[in-house]
Amino acid sequence: MLQKQKRVYELFDHTSDLGVIVKGRSLVELFQNSAVAVFDIMSGSVSSGNSAMLSINLRAENPELLLRDWLAELIFLSNDQKILFNAFHFQKLDRHSLEAEAVGVAYSSDYFPVKKEIKAVTYHQLRVQHSKSGYTARFILDI
Amino acid sequence: MERQINRIAHNIWEIPQTGKMRVPGRIYASEELMQVLRNDASLDQIANVAQLPGITGFSFGMPDIHWGYGFPIGGVAATDIETGVISPGGVGYDINCGVRLIRTNLYADEVYPKIKSLVAAVFSAVPSGVGSHNAIKKLNLSDIRKILTHGAGWSVENGFGMENDLNFIEDRGCLESANPDVISPRAIERGLSQMGTLGSGNHFIEISKITDIYDDIAARTMNLDIGKIVIQIHTGSRGLGYQVCDDFIKVTLQASRKYDIEIPDRQLSCAPLTSPEGKDYLAAMRASANFAFSNRQVIHSLIEHAFIQSFNISPLELGFRCVWDIAHNIAKIEEHDYKGIKKKYCVHRKGATRAFGPGYSELPSNYKTIGQPVLIPGDMGTESYVCVGTEKAMVETFGSSCHGAGRLLSRSQAKKKGAGINLFKELEKSGVFVMSEEKSTIAEEMPFAYKNVTQVVNTLHEIGIIRKVARLVPLGVIKG
Numbered sequence: 001m002l003q004k005q006k007r008v009y010e011l012f013d014h015t016s017d018l019g020v021i022v023k024g025r026s027l028v029e030l031f032q033n034s035a036v037a038v039f040d041i042m043s044g045s046v047s048s049g050n051s052a053m054l055s056i057n058l059r060a061e062n063p064e065l066l067l068r069d070w071l072a073e074l075i076f077l078s079n080d081q082k083i084l085f086n087a088f089h090f091q092k093l094d095r096h097s098l099e100a101e102a103v104g105v106a107y108s109s110d111y112f113p114v115k116k117e118i119k120a121v122t123y124h125q126l127r128v129q130h131s132k133s134g135y136t137a138r139f140i141l142d143i
Numbered sequence: 144m145e146r147q148i149n150r151i152a153h154n155i156w157e158i159p160q161t162g163k164m165r166v167p168g169r170i171y172a173s174e175e176l177m178q179v180l181r182n183d184a185s186l187d188q189i190a191n192v193a194q195l196p197g198i199t200g201f202s203f204g205m206p207d208i209h210w211g212y213g214f215p216i217g218g219v220a221a222t223d224i225e226t227g228v229i230s231p232g233g234v235g236y237d238i239n240c241g242v243r244l245i246r247t248n249l250y251a252d253e254v255y256p257k258i259k260s261l262v263a264a265v266f267s268a269v270p271s272g273v274g275s276h277n278a279i280k281k282l283n284l285s286d287i288r289k290i291l292t293h294g295a296g297w298s299v300e301n302g303f304g305m306e307n308d309l310n311f312i313e314d315r316g317c318l319e320s321a322n323p324d325v326i327s328p329r330a331i332e333r334g335l336s337q338m339g340t341l342g343s344g345n346h347f348i349e350i351s352k353i354t355d356i357y358d359d360i361a362a363r364t365m366n367l368d369i370g371k372i373v374i375q376i377h378t379g380s381r382g383l384g385y386q387v388c389d390d391f392i393k394v395t396l397q398a399s400r401k402y403d404i405e406i407p408d409r410q411l412s413c414a415p416l417t418s419p420e421g422k423d424y425l426a427a428m429r430a431s432a433n434f435a436f437s438n439r440q441v442i443h444s445l446i447e448h449a450f451i452q453s454f455n456i457s458p459l460e461l462g463f464r465c466v467w468d469i470a471h472n473i474a475k476i477e478e479h480d481y482k483g484i485k486k487k488y489c490v491h492r493k494g495a496t497r498a499f500g501p502g503y504s505e506l507p508s509n510y511k512t513i514g515q516p517v518l519i520p521g522d523m524g525t526e527s528y529v530c531v532g533t534e535k536a537m538v539e540t541f542g543s544s545c546h547g548a549g550r551l552l553s554r555s556q557a558k559k560k561g562a563g564i565n566l567f568k569e570l571e572k573s574g575v576f577v578m579s580e581e582k583s584t585i586a587e588e589m590p591f592a593y594k595n596v597t598q599v600v601n602t603l604h605e606i607g608i609i610r611k612v613a614r615l616v617p618l619g620v621i622k623g
Binding site for chain 1: 236329
């Protein structure tokens, strides 16, 4: 089941690829919204349903690299396990590590909701910034 | 902020060496193309690439240059193999994305009336679009190790095409010293079901007719005649290549720190060519490139069968032969004579094509006298060009040329421009029948999203970096 939901991200122009800006009131919300953005771009909608769940544990040097690795991991697992993720629950998230569960719906060639292939989450102009109003991330997807 | 750019000669511009740049930037562009480039982020990327250790001569931008990530698309950088680095970002995620040109005995007059059913047959034979898979039986680990080491040779050994096809692929479709052992299980897993698939994005199969010949001798040597049908395949190493690049950027980020290499952009992370990290990436990249050569060879064979069935003719009557197959996302160790000194360099071509001139040992004997074929696809509504490399390219650009028209508009700009227009119908009106698994990507790939390929090609033709041989006009297109 796919449904449109209020966008939690904006796209910015990049000549060959796709630039994304995401905001969150907290680091957890930033990571959740970034993941929602990626799967919204992949499918054109957000799926509902929770027929599949995977655990993800990651460590990185800083929040920027952690965010990139988080999104890259989700994209890999989505391709590999054929799951369109729609909800992300964090048991732990700090500047250097995360423990999370990604929940979604399984798909197959009979039910194939992926419309756009994301080759990679690039490091080019990758940013995570913290201000009084919360966090902002900026990343470029290779498509 | 507008960068300082100096006009050096007709169609040649230079970004002066400033700050941490080790060499100047050199851009090949007509006045008109330069108008578009003046405020483009790709100029900053040329300057960033110029900071890589061991870079020699210039950080180059070809006329199809546009903003990429790390390297610009249309960027070329040659690094000294003793003092220089290799950067996964200088090759990109789609390792050995490239183009194959196939000629046939068929004439456009006999093909055009059947173009819709022919495109449908090819569309059905070659899985395309996001997640395309299962073109052939799923590979096992033994198969994939052979593919990673033998490249297109594996495809031919397994019944996909003919031995002679290998003579007309860059490096005979197999880069030596490829090592499957440095490729991650994740990358292998991603490759297992994707052999023989086109993928999505700007990948395509195009059935075209030859409308113009500019160089009779070169055209005859490549067996290209006016009115004949040719096919272009544009794809690469699929998910396997993406994963290898992703894996090794992590390695080279660490290596950049370990070897005290200052990089202006994390996507330009790199390792010395003499380091274990650099050698491992080179071996993994070569293996991925072999996967891509093998992929295009399998697709070649799948299309040939679709043509044979569609026209009910024999392979001999069809005359389906590889004219040339080039890589345009790659790093290669090549010997070049730069300023009178013959040395080996690692030539990074990110959205750029090798363009060796006549006489070089890397060329098959048939093409030694004319130079290496250079395939420059345009967008799906206009035209493409077959050219050849020249001695001037060897002297000026480390034997490199442009690789396509180059994007002009971002994907969202292109979609905005295409809103409300039935793009399939518009293309059909202009004589091009298009099929695509994903309709929404068509707007992103429309002619108006790209630079004028004729301007791009003429920029290099006018100054002798390449020489035009033939012009191809599309009749049918399968977009990934």
